[in-house]
Amino acid sequence: MAYTTDRIRNIAVAGHGATGKTSFVEQILATGKAIPQPATVESGKTVSDYTPEEAENGISIHTSLSHLDWNDCKINILDTPGSADFVGEVVTAFRVAESAVMLIGARAGVQIETIKLWRRLENRGMPRMVFVNKMNEERADYDRVLDDLREKFQVTLVPITVPLGAAGDFSGIVDLISGKAWKPGGPTDPETPMDLPGDTADRIAEFRAQLIEAAAEGDDELTMKYLEEETLTEEEIRAGIAAGLRANKVVPVFCGSALANSGIQVFLDFLSWAAPSPAGIIETAIEKDRSERPFTVGTDSPLAAMNFKTTLDQFSGKLSFVKVMGGCLTTGEEFVLDRDGKKMKVGKLYSVIGKKLIDTDSICAGDLGVLSKIADAQTNDTFHGVDSYVHFRPLALPQPVYALAISATSKKDEDKLNEQLVRVTEEDKTFTVTFDPETHETVIAGMGELHINTILNRIKASQKIEVETRPPRVAYRETITKNAEVSYRHKKQSGGHGQFGEVHIRVRPIERGSQYEFANEIKGGSVSKGYIPGIEKGFHEAMEHGVLAGYPVRDVGIALFDGKEHPVDSSEMAFKIAARGALREAMKKCGPVLLEPVMKLRVFIEDQYLGDVLSDLSGKRGRVLGQDQLGGGIMQIDALVPQAELLRYAIDLRSLTAGTGSFEVEFDHYDPVSGKIADEIVANSQYVEKED
Secondary structure (H helix, E strand, O other): OOOOHHHEEEEEEEEOOOOOHHHHHHHHHHHOOOOOOOOOHHHOOOOOOOOHHHHHHOOOOOOEEEEEEEOOEEEEEEEOOOOHHHHHHHHHHHHHOOEEEEEEEOOOEOOHHHHHHHHHHHHHOOOEEEEEEOOOOOOOOHHHHHHHHHHHHOOOEEEOEEEEOOHHHOOEEEEOOOOOEEEOOOOOOOOEEEOOOHHHHHHHHHHHHHHHHHHHOOOHHHHHHHHHHOOOOHHHHHHHHHHHHHOOOOEEEEEOEOOOOEOHHHHHHHHHHHOOOOOOOEEEEEOOOOOEEEEEOEOOOOOEEEEEEEEEEOOOEEEEEEEEEEOEEEOOOEEEEOOOOEEEEOOOEEEEEOOEEEEEOEEEOOOEEEEEOOOOOOOOOEEEOOOOOOOEOOOOOOOOOEEEEEEEOOHHHHHHHHHHHHHHHHHOOOOEEEEEOOOOEEEEEEOOHHHHHHHHHHHHHHHOOOEEEEOOOOOOEEEOOOOEEEEEEEEEOOOOOOEEEEEEEEEEEOOOOOOEEEEEOOOOOOOOHHHHHHHHHHHHHHHOOOOOOOOOEOOEEEEEEEEEOOOOOEOHHHHHHHHHHHHHHHHHHOOOEEEEEEEEEEEEEEHHHHHHHHHHHHHOOOEEEEEEEEEOOEEEEEEEEEHHHOOOHHHHHHHHOOOOOEEEEEEEEEEEEOHHHHHHHHHHOOOOOOOO
16 A cells, blocks of 8 residues: 555654553554564564564564554654663664653663653654553552653653552542543453543543643644633644644643553554654755755655665575665666765565565655665665755664673684674674774674674574683773973995984974974975974874883974084984984974773762762762753762773673663773873783884
């Protein structure tokens, strides 16, 4: 069935781990007849968690795409992981959806990942809904969750459904718009209407009054009518709530139980008439000259599709998940890959339900689907028409926070291991592989210990490769703290032409971060201009290895003010060696010190762990810059901490906070390090200065 752009809904399902997202999606797909019946997470056979590692661990690791037809709408569902280690998958889903539903446990309420994901939605200005799940669990409390949401997020919550009872007394939900009560269904049975219990009338009336008031605020005409008549029709309520959601002024709230098949039908109905469609959404297109222009999503716009996810399938080859922004991608049609300007032809096109690929002839504007076997395609590429260039903003993915040096246990497996690691980077843009030329280590980095372990376990299992990991060596630097003046002569005679070069230099420390400055102050031609490039090259070579522990040198100013040359024996090589020797001698006299990288750390924790985390940061030589109460007992700590102290912080923080804390980290600056710590760094250095 073909869907016009205005009949498409792209919804990201997000939330803290263990809030029931995968079960929720299973029940949605079963209710919409996209699958015959929902599977349990424990069975390992759910639509969303279809990879071996997801089935084995019982958690979502990847964002999965599925769809169903409901009320003549195509609803694309992006089921995202709940663990902070896989937040890149959530960012991907938010990028291509027009709205999100946040699942919250009726017992647990708002948790740390709820807050972090909510902040991401806020930064995007993205409409969202809340589904309070697991109303049949012990200590479930809908009113407490509403209060928790209001306290933490200061938003206008609009309950659309409310529960009838809770925990063992949970018997269904009430749709406040229609006034109907719905009894839970079964794995394959739909929810059914039921009579409203008499003792709930006052509570329902109170919630409905709040709903009508919120709907009235969504439109000026509705506001006037509400002020005059103090009520609205069902159609007017729908119009007001839909307008408020799309303008991101209200947050509709639903409730129920995914496992008990309760609250699903009303939620799907709501998506069909209230959730924003992609039609008319303004994307940002970037021109070749880096300027930006608006791009309107729709079939009338030029052909353009963003490749938001890449997977490598054993049977189908490379799969490029796309959101079509303009026109329609059609089988056999020519398109251009924006990154290299190559013309290609659309081969197989699919719509998707988890791992199941369904052949389709076209994917039109606003829709999500898959192209297969586009070998050169990468995540963040734009596919555009042959007559128009378009490139869309890339995914704003977080930087990796946990790194390990890695090598194969058997040397013969090194190439195979590196090949597998690079393949992972194609699929997962929050995982990086780099070779550090200073430390001669291959370093992998990701979003946490679980993220890295999941990848390595998959490689071990599929390729039978054993690997060794260890904390990576820190990229220290060296600099100077004093001025010095040095002269150095390089003279060598070995028959025939000899080597001669003499330089006189002044060396001084310069502003941190300036790296290197050179001034040629030669007067009178004591050193010919033709030798100056060789002299500078000698300085650069000397700065590759400092005199303390062999680390690169930075923030040094050098002035060449005199020298001597020989009419026969001087050469650029001789002056290069002289310059290198002069700077080495100067650095020894200039109060050399070690510099260590200092990271900007942002930690999110429950306030009960504040003391332990602050004490730990102090023990890690951290300097706390500030603490912010995010509401509801969640703290944010900003600090500067040496990188050497953070190599295992993903593990340390998990231990300190019973697995609830998370953090973000990025490089900030270099700072001097001295005393016992510097002595240990020097002692552990394996650098040996070589003679010329």
